[in-house]
Amino acid sequence: MDIEKLDWEKTDGLIPAIVQDGGSGRVLMLGFMSREALEKTLETQLVTFWSRSRKNLWTKGETSGNYLKLKEISHDCDADALLVLVEPDGPCCHQGTLSCFAADDEFSGLEFLGYLESLIADRRRDMPPNSYTTELFTQGLHQIAKKVGEEAVEVVLSVSQEKQRSIEETADLFYHLLVFLNQREVALGEVLEELKSRHLG
Numbered sequence: 001m002d003i004e005k006l007d008w009e010k011t012d013g014l015i016p017a018i019v020q021d022g023g024s025g026r027v028l029m030l031g032f033m034s035r036e037a038l039e040k041t042l043e044t045q046l047v048t049f050w051s052r053s054r055k056n057l058w059t060k061g062e063t064s065g066n067y068l069k070l071k072e073i074s075h076d077c078d079a080d081a082l083l084v085l086v087e088p089d090g091p092c093c094h095q096g097t098l099s100c101f102a103a104d105d106e107f108s109g110l111e112f113l114g115y116l117e118s119l120i121a122d123r124r125r126d127m128p129p130n131s132y133t134t135e136l137f138t139q140g141l142h143q144i145a146k147k148v149g150e151e152a153v154e155v156v157l158s159v160s161q162e163k164q165r166s167i168e169e170t171a172d173l174f175y176h177l178l179v180f181l182n183q184r185e186v187a188l189g190e191v192l193e194e195l196k197s198r199h200l201g
């Protein structure tokens with residue numbers, strides 16, 4: 001990120017920064033960065049903004065502990081807005097929700113796959129009782145892989161059934177595949193990068 005390429009004059013020294021979860025793709029919040037805020041963000045790898053009300057720098061999470069760990073940052077074509085990809089440490093909104101723009105159970109498009117990946121990771125970490133996901137992780141990688149195979153077969157067999165059955169079986173396959181990937185320590189983003197490399201050259 002070349003700070004000098006940004007059009008600071010056009011925006012009176014503050015550039016709007018759209019913050020997006022680098023895993024799920026969910027838009028989390030909108031903040032404003034001064035040159036100092038951007039420099040501190042790049043230096044500490046924790047997203048820092050300029051507070052227009054308090055007139056000072058503030059690192060998101062310094063009070064709540066819900067930091068935004070920087071993954072990537074880029075500017076738009078006019079160099080007067082930023083897109084900040086992060087790994088959130090908890091809810092982003094001060095009201096306790098994941099995003100400032102939508103309730104926790106509201107997802108757009110493929111966002112939900114990222115949320116489900118995160119939820120499965122939480123299950124593996126906490127291993128709550130009476131959880132099917134916990135049961136799968138307890139059985140180990142080979143049993144999880146076997147379950148993925150079984151669900152794939154169910155998708156194939158659904159071709160002779162109603163369309164809804166194909167939807168249901170594909171949902172089962174997606175879920176078990178995400179469990180498998182988590183057990184293998186493979187992030188969904190890594191799979192997407194492989195697909196991108198194949199289809200975008």
